[in-house]
Amino acid sequence: MVASIYNCNVIELTKIHNRAGNITPVHGEFDIPFSIRRVYYLYDVPGGETRGGHAHKELHQLIIAASGSFDVILDDGKNKRTFTLNRPNYGLYVCPKIWRDLSNFSSGAVLLVLASERYSEADYIREYSEFLEFSNG
16 A cells, blocks of 8 residues: 555544543554554643654554644655644544654643554654655655
8 A cells, every 4th residue: 555644534532421521442453443552642842842753664653632732744755734633532543654743732732642563763764855765665
């Protein structure tokens, strides 16, 4: 399958309403199209900072705004698309071979990532020129 930003989409997750506080469960291979092997989150991102700036060769991710808001800019080497995430029961599915930049973090934003694999530096593409060669090759 050719990697395309059009293979990446926002997934509405179940929201269980409770007057004492809502809950959103996420089940790998049921609510999202992959098994969850790693969970991590970004927080205390200073105003004006950007994160991301890389692509993954094999990793699938679901990016969630657990708190606050931020933008995710996806790039497949030909097209770009920006998603604003600001609700904790919506996640952005990002397939492999897609460059991502994260920006416009609100104060107190928490970015939660559910990932298909454990951390592997070998899976990262950190230079945009290398990404363009990889995505066109």
